[in-house]
Amino acid sequence: MSPDPRPSNPQPTPAVLILGGTTEGYALAEALAERADLRVVSSLAGRTDQPRLPPGEHRIGGFGGVPGLIDYLRTQRLDAVIDATHPFASAMGWNAAAACEALGLPLLRLERPAWQPQPGDDWWQVDDWPGAVAALRHSGARRVLLAVGRQELAPFADLDAIHFLIRAVSPPRPLPAFQDARLLLARGPFSLGDERALLRDERIDTLVCKNSGGEATAAKLAAARELGVRVIMRRRPQRPPSPRATDVSAALAWLDNCL
Template sequence: MAAKLLILGGTTEAYDLADRLAALPDWHVITSLAGRTADPRHAAGETRIGGFGGVAGLVRYLDEHAIRAVLDVTHPFAAQMGWNAAEACRITGIPLLRLERPAWTAEAGDRWQSVTSWTEAAAAVRQSQAQRVLLAVGRQELSHFVDIETAWFLIRLVTPPAPLPPFYAAEWLYARGPFALADERALLDTWAIDTIVCKNSGGTATAAKLLAARERGVRVIMLQRPARPAGVPTVADGEAALAWLERLALVGLNR
Protein backbone atom coordinates (compact mmCIF):
# COMPACT_ATOMS: atom_id res chain seq x y z
CA MET A 1 0.00 0.00 0.00
CA ALA A 2 1.37 3.43 -0.94
CA ALA A 3 2.51 5.64 1.94
CA LYS A 4 1.28 9.20 2.15
CA LEU A 5 3.94 11.83 1.52
CA LEU A 6 3.32 15.51 2.28
CA ILE A 7 5.24 17.99 0.13
CA LEU A 8 5.23 21.54 1.45
CA GLY A 9 5.47 23.17 -1.93
CA GLY A 10 4.95 26.17 -4.14
CA THR A 11 8.42 26.13 -5.71
CA THR A 12 9.60 24.79 -9.07
CA GLU A 13 11.49 22.04 -7.25
CA ALA A 14 8.31 20.97 -5.43
CA TYR A 15 6.32 20.69 -8.66
CA ASP A 16 9.11 18.72 -10.30
CA LEU A 17 9.25 16.29 -7.37
CA ALA A 18 5.49 15.82 -7.37
CA ASP A 19 5.58 15.06 -11.10
CA ARG A 20 8.17 12.35 -10.58
CA LEU A 21 6.75 10.85 -7.40
CA ALA A 22 3.13 10.75 -8.54
CA ALA A 23 4.11 8.18 -11.16
CA LEU A 24 5.68 5.84 -8.57
CA PRO A 25 3.76 3.13 -6.66
CA ASP A 26 5.46 3.64 -3.27
CA TRP A 27 4.08 7.08 -2.45
CA HIS A 28 0.72 8.83 -2.44
CA VAL A 29 1.76 12.46 -2.94
CA ILE A 30 -0.05 15.38 -1.32
CA THR A 31 1.32 18.84 -2.13
CA SER A 32 0.37 21.68 0.19
CA LEU A 33 0.30 25.25 -1.18
CA ALA A 34 0.05 28.34 1.00
CA GLY A 35 -2.63 29.84 -1.22
CA ARG A 36 -1.19 33.34 -1.40
CA THR A 37 -1.41 33.57 -5.19
CA ALA A 38 -4.63 33.70 -7.18
CA ASP A 39 -5.40 30.58 -9.20
CA PRO A 40 -2.29 28.62 -8.12
CA ARG A 41 -0.96 25.81 -10.26
CA HIS A 42 -1.99 22.38 -8.94
CA ALA A 43 0.71 19.77 -8.53
CA ALA A 44 0.67 16.18 -9.76
CA GLY A 45 -1.08 13.90 -7.32
CA GLU A 46 -3.26 15.48 -4.65
CA THR A 47 -3.14 19.22 -3.90
CA ARG A 48 -4.33 21.06 -0.79
CA ILE A 49 -4.42 24.85 -0.50
CA GLY A 50 -4.22 26.95 2.66
CA GLY A 51 -2.46 27.04 6.00
CA PHE A 52 -2.54 24.38 8.70
CA GLY A 53 -3.07 26.61 11.73
CA GLY A 54 0.42 26.64 13.19
CA VAL A 55 2.31 23.72 14.69
CA ALA A 56 -0.74 22.26 16.43
CA GLY A 57 -2.75 22.28 13.21
CA LEU A 58 0.05 20.65 11.26
CA VAL A 59 0.47 17.95 13.93
CA ARG A 60 -3.25 17.25 13.70
CA TYR A 61 -3.12 17.08 9.88
CA LEU A 62 -0.16 14.69 9.91
CA ASP A 63 -1.95 12.41 12.33
CA GLU A 64 -5.40 12.50 10.72
CA HIS A 65 -4.03 11.84 7.23
CA ALA A 66 -1.51 9.17 8.29
CA ILE A 67 1.41 11.03 6.71
CA ARG A 68 4.55 8.90 6.72
CA ALA A 69 7.13 11.46 5.54
CA VAL A 70 7.36 15.22 4.90
CA LEU A 71 9.38 17.12 2.30
CA ASP A 72 9.80 20.83 3.00
CA VAL A 73 10.31 22.30 -0.46
CA THR A 74 9.01 25.76 0.34
CA HIS A 75 10.67 28.95 -0.86
CA PRO A 76 13.93 29.86 0.93
CA PHE A 77 12.11 32.86 2.45
CA ALA A 78 9.09 30.90 3.71
CA ALA A 79 10.81 30.57 7.05
CA GLN A 80 7.82 30.14 9.37
CA MET A 81 6.56 27.06 7.56
CA GLY A 82 10.00 25.51 7.92
CA TRP A 83 10.03 26.07 11.68
CA ASN A 84 6.49 24.72 12.01
CA ALA A 85 7.35 21.62 9.99
CA ALA A 86 10.46 20.92 12.06
CA GLU A 87 8.54 21.14 15.34
CA ALA A 88 5.53 19.16 14.08
CA CYS A 89 7.76 16.38 12.77
CA ARG A 90 9.73 16.35 16.02
CA ILE A 91 6.48 15.92 17.97
CA THR A 92 5.10 13.19 15.70
CA GLY A 93 8.38 11.44 14.91
CA ILE A 94 7.68 11.68 11.19
CA PRO A 95 10.81 11.89 8.97
CA LEU A 96 11.40 15.36 7.54
CA LEU A 97 13.73 16.45 4.74
CA ARG A 98 14.38 20.01 3.59
CA LEU A 99 15.14 20.57 -0.11
CA GLU A 100 16.62 24.03 -0.59
CA ARG A 101 18.24 25.37 -3.72
CA PRO A 102 21.74 26.80 -3.11
CA ALA A 103 21.96 30.52 -2.42
CA TRP A 104 23.53 32.89 -4.92
CA THR A 105 27.07 33.97 -4.13
CA ALA A 106 28.82 37.13 -5.29
CA GLU A 107 31.47 36.84 -8.01
CA ALA A 108 34.17 39.13 -9.33
CA GLY A 109 32.60 42.30 -10.68
CA ASP A 110 29.46 42.12 -8.55
CA ARG A 111 28.45 45.19 -6.54
CA TRP A 112 26.35 43.49 -3.88
CA GLN A 113 25.31 44.93 -0.55
CA SER A 114 23.97 42.26 1.78
CA VAL A 115 21.15 43.13 4.18
CA THR A 116 19.26 41.07 6.74
CA SER A 117 15.92 42.90 6.83
CA TRP A 118 13.68 44.94 4.55
CA THR A 119 14.13 47.91 6.86
CA GLU A 120 17.87 47.67 6.26
CA ALA A 121 17.27 47.31 2.51
CA ALA A 122 15.14 50.47 2.38
CA ALA A 123 17.80 52.34 4.34
CA ALA A 124 20.42 51.12 1.85
CA VAL A 125 18.38 52.53 -1.05
CA ARG A 126 18.32 55.92 0.63
CA GLN A 127 21.97 55.92 1.72
CA SER A 128 23.26 54.79 -1.69
CA GLN A 129 21.46 57.69 -3.36
CA ALA A 130 19.93 55.26 -5.85
CA GLN A 131 17.95 57.01 -8.55
CA ARG A 132 16.31 54.26 -10.62
CA VAL A 133 15.58 51.02 -8.79
CA LEU A 134 14.35 47.64 -10.00
CA LEU A 135 12.31 46.36 -7.06
CA ALA A 136 11.92 42.58 -7.33
CA VAL A 137 10.79 41.70 -3.83
CA GLY A 138 7.17 40.47 -3.86
CA ARG A 139 3.91 42.17 -2.95
CA GLN A 140 4.15 41.74 0.82
CA GLU A 141 7.44 43.64 1.03
CA LEU A 142 6.50 46.75 -0.95
CA SER A 143 5.38 48.72 2.10
CA HIS A 144 8.98 49.05 3.26
CA PHE A 145 9.85 51.17 0.18
CA VAL A 146 6.69 53.15 -0.44
CA ASP A 147 7.81 56.26 1.50
CA ILE A 148 11.11 56.68 -0.35
CA GLU A 149 10.89 59.99 -2.23
CA THR A 150 14.43 60.10 -3.59
CA ALA A 151 14.19 57.21 -6.08
CA TRP A 152 12.02 56.06 -8.98
CA PHE A 153 11.01 52.37 -8.86
CA LEU A 154 10.35 49.78 -11.54
CA ILE A 155 8.30 47.26 -9.57
CA ARG A 156 8.24 43.76 -11.09
CA LEU A 157 5.57 41.39 -9.80
CA VAL A 158 3.71 38.33 -11.05
CA THR A 159 0.28 39.87 -10.37
CA PRO A 160 -0.87 43.37 -9.37
CA PRO A 161 -1.35 44.16 -5.68
CA ALA A 162 -4.74 45.49 -4.69
CA PRO A 163 -4.74 48.33 -4.02
CA LEU A 164 -1.55 49.62 -5.61
CA PRO A 165 0.73 51.05 -2.91
CA PRO A 166 1.12 54.83 -3.29
CA PHE A 167 4.74 55.12 -4.41
CA TYR A 168 5.91 58.66 -5.17
CA ALA A 169 7.37 57.61 -8.53
CA ALA A 170 6.99 54.11 -9.96
CA GLU A 171 6.20 52.00 -12.99
CA TRP A 172 4.56 48.59 -12.62
CA LEU A 173 5.72 45.57 -14.62
CA TYR A 174 3.91 42.22 -14.41
CA ALA A 175 5.87 39.18 -15.51
CA ARG A 176 6.67 35.65 -14.36
CA GLY A 177 10.12 34.08 -14.62
CA PRO A 178 12.23 32.50 -15.85
CA PHE A 179 13.77 35.60 -17.39
CA ALA A 180 16.28 35.36 -20.25
CA LEU A 181 19.60 37.17 -19.99
CA ALA A 182 18.96 39.19 -23.15
CA ASP A 183 15.65 40.39 -21.72
CA GLU A 184 17.22 41.37 -18.41
CA ARG A 185 19.96 43.31 -20.20
CA ALA A 186 17.31 45.13 -22.21
CA LEU A 187 15.27 45.87 -19.10
CA LEU A 188 18.23 47.42 -17.27
CA ASP A 189 19.16 49.47 -20.33
CA THR A 190 15.65 50.59 -21.28
CA TRP A 191 14.79 51.79 -17.81
CA ALA A 192 18.32 53.03 -16.93
CA ILE A 193 18.36 50.97 -13.74
CA ASP A 194 21.21 51.77 -11.35
CA THR A 195 20.12 49.58 -8.41
CA ILE A 196 18.35 46.24 -7.95
CA VAL A 197 16.68 45.20 -4.70
CA CYS A 198 15.94 41.48 -4.42
CA LYS A 199 15.97 38.38 -2.23
CA ASN A 200 18.72 35.77 -2.33
CA SER A 201 16.29 33.19 -3.71
CA GLY A 202 18.89 31.14 -5.57
CA GLY A 203 18.07 29.00 -8.58
CA THR A 204 18.09 29.89 -12.27
CA ALA A 205 14.64 31.36 -12.90
CA THR A 206 15.56 34.89 -11.82
CA ALA A 207 19.37 34.75 -11.77
CA ALA A 208 19.83 36.46 -15.15
CA LYS A 209 19.24 39.89 -13.65
CA LEU A 210 22.35 39.40 -11.49
CA LEU A 211 24.56 38.60 -14.47
CA ALA A 212 23.15 41.58 -16.35
CA ALA A 213 23.82 43.74 -13.30
CA ARG A 214 27.41 42.50 -13.10
CA GLU A 215 28.00 43.32 -16.76
CA ARG A 216 26.67 46.86 -16.32
CA GLY A 217 28.07 47.64 -12.88
CA VAL A 218 24.58 47.92 -11.37
CA ARG A 219 24.36 47.88 -7.58
CA VAL A 220 22.43 44.96 -6.01
CA ILE A 221 20.92 45.24 -2.53
CA MET A 222 20.45 41.58 -1.59
CA LEU A 223 18.34 40.33 1.30
CA GLN A 224 19.96 37.27 2.81
CA ARG A 225 17.97 34.20 3.76
CA PRO A 226 16.34 33.83 7.18
CA ALA A 227 17.55 31.27 9.69
CA ARG A 228 16.27 27.71 9.44
CA PRO A 229 15.86 25.12 12.22
CA ALA A 230 19.05 23.30 13.13
CA GLY A 231 19.18 19.54 12.81
CA VAL A 232 16.85 19.16 9.80
CA PRO A 233 18.54 17.08 7.08
CA THR A 234 18.85 19.21 3.95
CA VAL A 235 19.61 18.46 0.31
CA ALA A 236 20.13 20.76 -2.66
CA ASP A 237 18.30 18.97 -5.48
CA GLY A 238 15.53 16.60 -6.38
CA GLU A 239 17.80 13.64 -7.04
CA ALA A 240 19.05 13.70 -3.46
CA ALA A 241 15.47 14.00 -2.19
CA LEU A 242 14.42 10.96 -4.23
CA ALA A 243 17.37 8.99 -2.85
CA TRP A 244 16.28 9.91 0.70
CA LEU A 245 12.76 8.67 -0.02
CA GLU A 246 14.10 5.44 -1.50
CA ARG A 247 15.97 4.79 1.74
CA LEU A 248 12.78 5.34 3.71
CA ALA A 249 10.92 2.91 1.48
CA LEU A 250 13.61 0.29 2.09
CA VAL A 251 13.08 0.47 5.85
CA GLY A 252 9.37 -0.14 5.45
CA LEU A 253 7.67 3.27 5.76
CA ASN A 254 5.59 2.49 2.69
CA ARG A 255 4.14 -0.69 4.14
Protein backbone atom coordinates in the same frame (compact mmCIF):
# COMPACT_ATOMS: atom_id res chain seq x y z
CA MET B 1 -9.52 -24.13 -2.54
CA SER B 2 -6.24 -22.31 -3.34
CA PRO B 3 -4.86 -20.06 -0.59
CA ASP B 4 -5.51 -16.29 -0.80
CA PRO B 5 -2.16 -14.76 -1.95
CA ARG B 6 -2.87 -11.46 -0.19
CA PRO B 7 -1.30 -10.98 3.23
CA SER B 8 -3.95 -11.04 5.94
CA ASN B 9 -2.70 -7.78 7.46
CA PRO B 10 -1.20 -5.69 4.62
CA GLN B 11 1.08 -2.81 5.57
CA PRO B 12 -0.44 0.57 4.71
CA THR B 13 1.25 2.36 1.81
CA PRO B 14 3.85 4.82 3.17
CA ALA B 15 2.72 8.42 2.75
CA VAL B 16 4.75 11.58 2.26
CA LEU B 17 3.63 15.19 2.51
CA ILE B 18 5.33 17.70 0.19
CA LEU B 19 5.03 21.29 1.33
CA GLY B 20 5.10 22.64 -2.19
CA GLY B 21 4.04 25.39 -4.52
CA THR B 22 7.59 25.84 -5.79
CA THR B 23 9.49 24.56 -8.83
CA GLU B 24 11.15 21.99 -6.56
CA GLY B 25 7.83 20.91 -5.03
CA TYR B 26 6.25 20.28 -8.45
CA ALA B 27 9.37 18.51 -9.75
CA LEU B 28 9.40 16.19 -6.75
CA ALA B 29 5.68 15.38 -7.07
CA GLU B 30 6.27 14.64 -10.77
CA ALA B 31 9.23 12.39 -9.98
CA LEU B 32 7.09 10.44 -7.51
CA ALA B 33 3.97 10.31 -9.70
CA GLU B 34 4.58 6.77 -10.98
CA ARG B 35 5.42 5.28 -7.58
CA ALA B 36 2.66 2.82 -6.73
CA ASP B 37 4.40 2.01 -3.45
CA LEU B 38 3.99 5.53 -2.09
CA ARG B 39 1.12 7.90 -1.31
CA VAL B 40 2.11 11.47 -2.19
CA VAL B 41 0.21 14.53 -0.96
CA SER B 42 1.27 18.03 -2.04
CA SER B 43 0.24 21.02 0.02
CA LEU B 44 -0.14 24.47 -1.55
CA ALA B 45 -0.48 27.64 0.52
CA GLY B 46 -3.40 28.91 -1.56
CA ARG B 47 -1.97 32.36 -2.32
CA THR B 48 -2.53 32.04 -6.09
CA ASP B 49 -6.01 32.20 -7.61
CA GLN B 50 -5.67 29.33 -10.08
CA PRO B 51 -2.63 27.37 -8.94
CA ARG B 52 -0.97 24.75 -11.08
CA LEU B 53 -1.94 21.41 -9.56
CA PRO B 54 0.74 18.78 -8.96
CA PRO B 55 0.25 15.08 -9.80
CA GLY B 56 -0.88 12.90 -6.92
CA GLU B 57 -3.11 14.09 -4.11
CA HIS B 58 -3.15 17.73 -3.13
CA ARG B 59 -4.63 20.02 -0.52
CA ILE B 60 -4.77 23.83 -0.48
CA GLY B 61 -4.53 26.38 2.37
CA GLY B 62 -2.84 26.81 5.75
CA PHE B 63 -3.04 24.04 8.35
CA GLY B 64 -3.70 26.35 11.29
CA GLY B 65 -0.21 26.64 12.77
CA VAL B 66 1.71 23.85 14.48
CA PRO B 67 -1.34 22.29 16.22
CA GLY B 68 -3.25 22.18 12.92
CA LEU B 69 -0.30 20.60 11.14
CA ILE B 70 0.17 17.98 13.88
CA ASP B 71 -3.50 17.13 13.63
CA TYR B 72 -3.32 16.88 9.82
CA LEU B 73 -0.21 14.69 9.82
CA ARG B 74 -1.74 12.37 12.40
CA THR B 75 -5.21 12.02 10.86
CA GLN B 76 -3.83 11.63 7.34
CA ARG B 77 -1.32 9.03 8.60
CA LEU B 78 1.67 10.68 6.96
CA ASP B 79 5.07 9.08 7.48
CA ALA B 80 7.47 11.78 6.28
CA VAL B 81 7.48 15.45 5.31
CA ILE B 82 9.50 17.23 2.65
CA ASP B 83 9.53 20.99 3.06
CA ALA B 84 10.01 22.30 -0.47
CA THR B 85 8.58 25.77 0.19
CA HIS B 86 10.25 28.91 -1.15
CA PRO B 87 13.54 29.88 0.56
CA PHE B 88 11.76 32.92 2.06
CA ALA B 89 8.72 30.98 3.33
CA SER B 90 10.39 30.23 6.64
CA ALA B 91 7.34 30.25 8.94
CA MET B 92 6.09 27.08 7.24
CA GLY B 93 9.54 25.52 7.71
CA TRP B 94 9.59 26.24 11.44
CA ASN B 95 6.05 24.88 11.81
CA ALA B 96 6.98 21.73 9.92
CA ALA B 97 10.04 21.20 12.14
CA ALA B 98 8.00 21.60 15.34
CA ALA B 99 5.21 19.29 14.14
CA CYS B 100 7.59 16.59 12.89
CA GLU B 101 9.55 16.71 16.12
CA ALA B 102 6.35 16.33 18.15
CA LEU B 103 5.31 13.27 16.12
CA GLY B 104 8.78 11.81 15.58
CA LEU B 105 8.45 12.07 11.79
CA PRO B 106 11.41 12.48 9.44
CA LEU B 107 11.64 15.90 7.80
CA LEU B 108 13.75 16.95 4.82
CA ARG B 109 14.32 20.49 3.61
CA LEU B 110 14.51 20.61 -0.20
CA GLU B 111 15.95 23.99 -1.17
CA ARG B 112 17.63 25.33 -4.28
CA PRO B 113 21.11 26.75 -3.64
CA ALA B 114 21.41 30.46 -2.89
CA TRP B 115 22.97 32.75 -5.47
CA GLN B 116 26.57 33.64 -4.69
CA PRO B 117 28.30 36.91 -5.60
CA GLN B 118 30.68 36.64 -8.59
CA PRO B 119 33.77 38.70 -9.39
CA GLY B 120 32.57 42.07 -10.70
CA ASP B 121 29.40 42.11 -8.62
CA ASP B 122 28.54 45.04 -6.37
CA TRP B 123 26.27 43.31 -3.87
CA TRP B 124 25.11 44.91 -0.66
CA GLN B 125 23.72 42.03 1.41
CA VAL B 126 21.05 42.80 4.00
CA ASP B 127 19.00 40.72 6.43
CA ASP B 128 15.64 42.43 6.07
CA TRP B 129 13.76 45.19 4.23
CA PRO B 130 14.60 47.91 6.77
CA GLY B 131 18.23 47.02 6.05
CA ALA B 132 17.55 47.39 2.32
CA VAL B 133 15.89 50.79 2.86
CA ALA B 134 18.92 51.95 4.88
CA ALA B 135 21.25 50.69 2.14
CA LEU B 136 19.25 52.56 -0.52
CA ARG B 137 19.47 55.80 1.47
CA HIS B 138 23.18 55.33 2.08
CA SER B 139 24.03 54.40 -1.51
CA GLY B 140 22.49 57.47 -3.12
CA ALA B 141 20.40 55.28 -5.45
CA ARG B 142 18.16 57.25 -7.85
CA ARG B 143 16.57 54.71 -10.22
CA VAL B 144 15.76 51.35 -8.67
CA LEU B 145 14.37 48.11 -10.02
CA LEU B 146 12.36 46.70 -7.13
CA ALA B 147 11.86 42.95 -7.56
CA VAL B 148 10.85 41.95 -4.05
CA GLY B 149 7.35 40.51 -4.47
CA ARG B 150 4.09 42.42 -4.64
CA GLN B 151 3.31 42.01 -0.94
CA GLU B 152 6.60 43.43 0.29
CA LEU B 153 6.62 46.89 -1.27
CA ALA B 154 5.43 49.02 1.67
CA PRO B 155 8.83 49.48 3.40
CA PHE B 156 10.12 51.28 0.26
CA ALA B 157 7.21 53.69 -0.28
CA ASP B 158 8.66 56.49 1.88
CA LEU B 159 11.79 56.82 -0.24
CA ASP B 160 10.51 59.80 -2.22
CA ALA B 161 13.84 60.81 -3.79
CA ILE B 162 13.96 57.54 -5.76
CA HIS B 163 12.23 56.50 -8.97
CA PHE B 164 11.08 52.88 -8.57
CA LEU B 165 10.38 50.45 -11.36
CA ILE B 166 8.34 47.81 -9.54
CA ARG B 167 8.37 44.41 -11.21
CA ALA B 168 5.74 41.91 -10.05
CA VAL B 169 3.96 38.87 -11.44
CA SER B 170 0.51 40.19 -10.58
CA PRO B 171 -0.78 43.60 -9.43
CA PRO B 172 -0.07 44.59 -5.83
CA ARG B 173 -3.34 44.97 -3.95
CA PRO B 174 -3.13 47.72 -2.87
CA LEU B 175 -0.11 49.42 -4.39
CA PRO B 176 1.45 51.49 -1.56
CA ALA B 177 1.51 55.27 -2.15
CA PHE B 178 4.91 55.73 -3.80
CA GLN B 179 5.90 59.27 -4.78
CA ASP B 180 7.48 58.15 -8.04
CA ALA B 181 6.96 54.58 -9.25
CA ARG B 182 5.95 52.60 -12.33
CA LEU B 183 4.55 49.08 -12.22
CA LEU B 184 5.85 46.48 -14.66
CA LEU B 185 3.87 43.22 -14.67
CA ALA B 186 6.00 40.34 -15.91
CA ARG B 187 6.56 36.67 -15.14
CA GLY B 188 9.94 34.97 -15.50
CA PRO B 189 11.96 33.31 -16.80
CA PHE B 190 13.78 36.39 -18.04
CA SER B 191 16.62 36.22 -20.58
CA LEU B 192 19.94 37.98 -20.14
CA GLY B 193 19.24 40.08 -23.25
CA ASP B 194 15.89 41.26 -21.92
CA GLU B 195 17.30 42.02 -18.47
CA ARG B 196 20.21 43.93 -19.95
CA ALA B 197 17.84 45.98 -22.13
CA LEU B 198 15.53 46.70 -19.19
CA LEU B 199 18.32 47.91 -16.90
CA ARG B 200 19.87 50.00 -19.68
CA ASP B 201 16.63 51.51 -21.10
CA GLU B 202 15.32 52.37 -17.65
CA ARG B 203 18.74 53.73 -16.56
CA ILE B 204 18.57 51.57 -13.42
CA ASP B 205 21.41 52.18 -10.96
CA THR B 206 20.27 49.74 -8.23
CA LEU B 207 18.42 46.44 -8.14
CA VAL B 208 16.70 45.26 -4.95
CA CYS B 209 15.80 41.59 -4.69
CA LYS B 210 15.77 38.48 -2.49
CA ASN B 211 18.28 35.69 -2.71
CA SER B 212 15.73 33.26 -4.10
CA GLY B 213 18.25 31.28 -6.14
CA GLY B 214 17.34 29.26 -9.24
CA GLU B 215 17.71 29.83 -12.96
CA ALA B 216 14.46 31.56 -13.88
CA THR B 217 15.30 34.94 -12.36
CA ALA B 218 19.10 34.84 -12.22
CA ALA B 219 19.71 36.76 -15.47
CA LYS B 220 19.07 40.10 -13.77
CA LEU B 221 22.19 39.51 -11.66
CA ALA B 222 24.37 38.80 -14.70
CA ALA B 223 22.97 41.92 -16.41
CA ALA B 224 23.62 44.00 -13.28
CA ARG B 225 27.22 42.70 -13.20
CA GLU B 226 27.77 43.62 -16.85
CA LEU B 227 26.33 47.11 -16.48
CA GLY B 228 27.82 47.96 -13.08
CA VAL B 229 24.41 48.10 -11.41
CA ARG B 230 24.50 47.81 -7.63
CA VAL B 231 22.47 44.93 -6.12
CA ILE B 232 20.86 45.13 -2.70
CA MET B 233 20.34 41.47 -1.93
CA ARG B 234 18.24 40.22 0.95
CA ARG B 235 19.78 37.15 2.57
CA ARG B 236 17.64 34.10 3.23
CA PRO B 237 15.97 33.78 6.62
CA GLN B 238 17.16 31.21 9.12
CA ARG B 239 15.67 27.73 8.90
CA PRO B 240 15.45 25.04 11.52
CA PRO B 241 18.29 22.51 11.46
CA SER B 242 17.15 19.49 9.45
CA PRO B 243 18.59 17.29 6.73
CA ARG B 244 18.83 19.16 3.44
CA ALA B 245 18.73 18.34 -0.25
CA THR B 246 19.42 20.79 -3.03
CA ASP B 247 17.84 18.76 -5.83
CA VAL B 248 15.11 16.25 -6.46
CA SER B 249 17.36 13.22 -6.88
CA ALA B 250 18.88 13.79 -3.42
CA ALA B 251 15.36 14.13 -1.99
CA LEU B 252 14.33 10.83 -3.60
CA ALA B 253 17.37 9.09 -2.11
CA TRP B 254 16.53 10.48 1.34
CA LEU B 255 12.94 9.31 1.01
CA ASP B 256 13.92 5.78 0.00
CA ASN B 257 16.25 5.66 2.96
CA CYS B 258 13.76 6.78 5.56
CA LEU B 259 10.54 4.97 4.54
